[in-house]
Amino acid sequence: ELKVEQNPLFLSMQEGKNYTIYCNYSTTSDRLYWYRQDPGKSLESLFVLLSNGAVKQEGRLMASLDTKARLSTLHITAAVHDLSATYFCAVDETSGSRLTFGEGTQLTVNP
Amino acid sequence: GAVVSQHPSWVICKSGTSVKIECRSLDFQATTMFWYRQFPKQSLMLMATSNEGSKATYEQGVEKDKFLINHASLTLSTLTVTSAHPEDSSFYICSAAIGSSPLHFGNGTRLTVT
Numbered sequence A: 001e002l003k004v005e006q007n008p009l010f011l012s013m014q015e016g017k018n019y020t021i022y023c024n025y026s027t028t029s030d031r032l033y034w035y036r037q038d039p040g041k042s043l044e045s046l047f048v049l050l051s052n053g054a055v056k057q058e059g060r061l062m063a064s065l066d067t068k069a070r071l072s073t074l075h076i077t078a079a080v081h082d083l084s085a086t087y088f089c090a091v092d093e094t095s096g097s098r099l100t101f102g103e104g105t106q107l108t109v110n111p
Numbered sequence B: 001g002a003v004v005s006q007h008p009s010w011v012i013c014k015s016g017t018s019v020k021i022e023c024r025s026l027d028f029q030a031t032t033m034f035w036y037r038q039f040p041k042q043s044l045m046l047m048a049t050s051n052e053g054s055k056a057t058y059e060q061g062v063e064k065d066k067f068l069i070n071h072a073s074l075t076l077s078t079l080t081v082t083s084a085h086p087e088d089s090s091f092y093i094c095s096a097a098i099g100s101s102p103l104h105f106g107n108g109t110r111l112t113v114t
Helices: none
Strands: A004-007 A010-014 A019-025 A032-037 A043-049 A055-058 A061-066 A071-076 A085-092 A099-101 A105-110 B004-007 B010-013 B019-025 B032-038 B044-051 B067-073 B076-081 B090-097 B109-113
Touching (some): A004 A085, A032 A071, A043 A061, A043 A071, A071 A085, A099 B044, B010 B019, B019 B032, B019 B109, B032 B076
Parallel strands (some): B010 B109
Antiparallel strands (some): A004 A019, A032 A043, A085 A099, B019 B076, B032 B090, B067 B076
16 A cells, blocks of 8 residues: 655745755555645645656746655755745655655644 | 546435436546545545446445436446435535546535435
8 A cells, every 4th residue: 555654744944045845655656646736725736747757847936856765855944934834745665646645744834 | 737527516305315426537538536524624535436337336334325416428427325324414526537546526516404
C-alpha cells in the first residue's frame, strides 16, 4: 500500500524567510503533484513532476522530485502572507491518475 | 484550461434523505473521474474511480450501496449519497482525467447532514 508522508504538518514562518516542505512516498513512482488548498476551497494545481530530477518553479515556490530517494520538496523563498494555505503532495502510483495524498502541510506566514 | 464543474457547491439535507452531486468536464471528455472525500483538517481520501459506461471501483471501506456513482457520459459523473447521516457530512471533491494526463479538480461540494 502506497504511503505518502509530508513533513512538517504545521509550519509557521515569518515573511521573508525560506523554508522547505518534504514529501516522502513508499513505492516507486515518477509522477508527483503539488496542490494548494485555501480554507473552504478545492485544490489548486501548483506543480506536476513527471521524471526523476524534475525541477519546476513558479514565483516564490520551487518543487523538485528525486524518484530514487522517493522524495519531493517544495521550497518557499522569501515567504509572503499570501502563501498561507495548506499544501498537499500527491503521488500517482499507477500512472492512471489515481492519486494518494499526503497529510497536508498547513502553512501560516506571519507579517 | 480544462474546467471541471461540480454542483452544488454546498447542500444541507436532513438525515435519511439522499443527495446527488454532479461533476462535469466542461471542455474536454474525461476518460476517468475520481471522487474524493475530505473531513475538516484532514487530507483527501479517494472514495471511488469511475469510467464511462462501466461500474465504479470503490476503495476499501467505502460502501458502494451508500455512495452510488454513475458515469453516464464522458463529461458527467454523479455521486449520490443515499440515506445520509450526520457522519457523512464532509467536503466531496471530484476530479477528471484524460488518460494519464494531469487531473483537473472540481470546486467541491460541502455536504451538511442535520
